[in-house]
Amino acid sequence: MSIWAYILSTLQAAIPAGTPLLYGTLGEITAERSGVVNLGVEGMMIMGAVTAFGVSLATGNVGIAIIAAALVGGLLALIHGFASINLRVNQVVSGLALTMLGQGISGIIGKQFIGMPPRAQLKPVPIPGLSDIPVLGPLLFQHDLLAYIALLLVPVLWFLFYKTRWGINLRSVGESPATADAMGVNVFQVRYLAVFFGGLMAGIGGAYLSIVYTPAWIEGMTAGIGWIVIALTIFAMWDPVRGLLGAYLFGSMRVLQYRLQDLGISPPLLNMLPFALTILVLMLSAGEAIRKRLGAPAALMQPYTREER
């Protein structure tokens, strides 16, 4: 294989590899923009994965499977929402608890699915016309529907964040909930919606794993993707467009890990990169000026309460 074809095929494979990351990241960015960190992504994803696989087995319908996975992810997120928004418990620990919960329940539910072949799969849908363009065609326009939707969600979310009232409300709740509250924004509602959306996205990301990327159920099949999502959210500095770049970058690393192994580069070293890079990004953006422009939402991890004295 020529080097050129090699790079191209790597990039082409990076999109499906990056798609679950992208779903999770877009959801987590939204949740964190409202001020709620949800470290339960790994748990929500694996629940999404097992739900999608189970439902597709039962119904043979991919669409229903994906919707079910999204809802299960959203439902789990609501548990975290209740704990962190209403009960004001430590968001970090509550998210960790959610991850454990997801891992546990998915393991029990999924035991019956181990080794079963999938009944339904999502096939690639080449986009007529566009997919015939040389280079770009196979790279961008020969994927499955979910990959396209993820791609489309990026500009949609960007627009929502920056050009709509809803986005201003969301970002303000994450920056200064007291201000948003004083302006009549329902802080709790905004946070719940954002956290719920985060769960939906994580659920879909999980579904993508079990019915598209590796069409099967394997216990613990998310294998840390949820944690990469957490890293990516920071890496992207809470911006959907940078989230897209990051997701495909980290996605291509996942692809490369198998390819570079032949060249003698150890996969674990490559797997380390997302986490190491995230710490690096945090260090580089630690300056006051950058922090004001790009930094974490000011009220991140802070529960909001109105009546306290």
Add this chain to the structure above:
Amino acid sequence: MPHVTVPAVEMRGIVKRFPGIVANDHIDLTVRAGEIHALLGENGAGKTTLMNILYGIYHPDEGEIFVKGQRAHIRSPRDAIRLGIGMVHQQFRLVPSHTVAENIALGLPGHFFFPDRAVRQRLQEFARRYGLHVDPDARIWQLSAGEQQRVEIIKALYRGADILILDEPTSMLTPREIEELMTTVRRMADEGHTVIFITHKLDEVFAVSDRVTVLRQGKVVAIRETARTDKRELARLMVGRDVLFRLEKRPVTIGPTVLEVRNLRVRSDRGLPAVRGVSFSIARGEILGIAGVAGNGQRELVEALVGLRQVEKGRVLLNGEDITNRSPRDLVRRGICYVPGERLVGTVPNLSVAENLILKTYDQAPICRGVFLDTQAIASHADALIEQYAVTTPSRETPLKLLSGGNIQRTILARETSGAPVLLIAAHPTSGLDVGATEYIRQVLLSQREKGTAILLVSEDLEEIFQLSDRIAVMYNGEIMGILPANQADLERIGMMMAGVHRAEPEVV
């Protein structure tokens, strides 16, 4: 039957309890449509609580609210806004990293899209009608306090507020900005808006209001037409006694210089110059009062002196020895003590009274032996100070947060002044305290002076400054406008300097 206009706001029998106190105790308040109504009272009298109830931030435990004659259930600010009520809080409710336009659009009902063009249009209109100029693209953190306040007022007007609550609106402003604000408020009233003006400053009541309701310790004590009352009466009503206490200030022979500050420069949190070349000195047994509107560099000056903030340039000498940029611990050891105004800064609310009393001596004998704390020594130390400073507490093991504000401040004073300090720095030591506690604390400062401590007193309360100081300095925009001996200082000169207008002859150091 005579024509009676319906009051804009009527609050009846409002009761609000917080753990340990009754903030509002059966308050009745009537605000007529189109008037400027001052809500006067000392800190802690319950003014802000009452208005937070009207604005839906707190829910009253008892009582009814009528807005424009209709019984209103205000469960959230959203309800209040719907009823045409707007509130400008003392601490601005703005998102610092967002633009002015984004802040104005926040929480607006209506279209899905960000109403960029509409916001710009309305901004121009407000500039024309009320003289409220502000750049829609500026980010909040880049604006001055006065400009931020303008954004707050515009926010309320934008939402159609015809009843506007201003909570201590002048506390962060320069005199010029205050003047502009008063003009705006009058113009708004002329246009038919109702304004409720919360303040504890008598001058402002007379400068702007039509009627005034006076609150004291959570109760309404009087309602007056502003034109038919005078400062003396209002002061008596507000404080609850005829004249403010006269403290006995014995003459003290001023000793040698203790603290000398030379050309000090300090930056603010934002990295801007906050203290810009300040020089002064304080001698043994002397109180130097620093007056000025908050936010003119006092905080940064004090923090630099106690080691909490980096000195950029200049020198600080204690008894002739250079102590510039020493650590807080080193400064504590040298006898510099600090009574902060925000009591949360100097205390650990969840720890016991006894533990709070050893906050600065926990690593020294007899409290600490080797690395171990001596429980017995801590207990006897606490018992002694609790008695000496008459701290009212169930026991020395009670968490400090359960004490009243006055007793918390006593605890701080006990800790700070019991060790024969060389230099005592008190920043707004009586803010938010009741009269009794205030008097006690001023008394302690004076007795420290008699013991030969050099004292730096930073206060916004001019009365406090005049009562206690031997010399008075005024800070404006990071500089000292002048230092006057107390007997030569009068309200007018100090006031001019606070406004940055008049610069007294620089004192020869």
Add this chain to the structure above:
Amino acid sequence: MNTWPRIRLEKRSDTPHWLSRVTPGLSVLAALLVIAVIFGLLGVNPWIAYARILTGAFGSLYGLSETVTKAIPLMLAGTGLAVAFRARVYNIGAEGQLLIGAICATGVALFIPGIPDELRLPAMFLAGALGGAVWALVPAVLKARLRIDEVLTSLMTVYIASELVNYLVYGPWKGPSEWGFPYTDKFPLAAQIPRIGMTRIHYPTLILALLAAVLAYILVQRTRWGFEIRVTGENPEAARYAGMNYLRTAILVMALSGALAGIAGVGEVAGIHYRLRYPQGISPGYGFTAIIVAWLARLNPLGVILTSLLIGGLLVGGDAIQLAMGLPSATVYLFNGMILLFVLSGDLFTRYRIRIELPERVSVLVRQEREEVR
């Protein structure tokens, strides 16, 4: 008008002593109840499962010994976390520090020749403690120097450590005698921690763990460093103003918790497996489970002794139902997650009073009913 009942939280001005005592226990019970419901829904008989867990963990000498064995790493890591959390330094990277401890011990056990046999184990413990401490210092220094939140960085370091273990056992340290498994070679006898009889209780580590818990308690309650930790945790602003060095306190508690987690890692490789293996083979998430242990103990190091035994028992019981009822190994996570969630939420009842406000219409109805009764 609002037609839904409102749930409001009111801050308590004082917490009754008994309440803070009983809430952790009640929280665990509530969690077990909810798990029972989930089990029921999944077609598992919860009562049989619980009986198995109980007998599995505490019903036999073997079960008890396994419970103690699993409690060792939890006690070590949990003690460190309790101290760190007291200072409000949220080290959630204990899992990574544990793995680094395991790596360092393995390095000393297999790759440093010339250490006398009787010094081999002490050297391993020392290396593990140092390794864990240094690993924990990364987030500590980033926090102290650059004000980067330690929660996320310490979490990131877990996965870096985990991949580092993978790298070693699949790469340079892969044992030639291990049939292609991702293991290192077996430790020499001098590098194996002695056990009690036929059990897997590696008692020197157990003694270290108990000692650590007691000493940590004394540290927090009775020393000036402990005072600094408590003040820093309650009000960092006051700590700074009292001349306490935040940097030093943060680094101290991070290093301490890292070192204890590191020792836990040493115990696992040198007391249980006698080799370094893939990360999940060394620790099924002890570092994360230790967070539950610390929280359940209300951040009291002495309490950690008790709660680590409790959670250790749960882990053993989880293994027991796996075998007996055909449940997957992940079942244990369900317990962990649910208990953590409930303990967290239960904590709330000690700080807040819960008030349910009926909607006005309902309360009017209630009032009317009362009047009618009269």
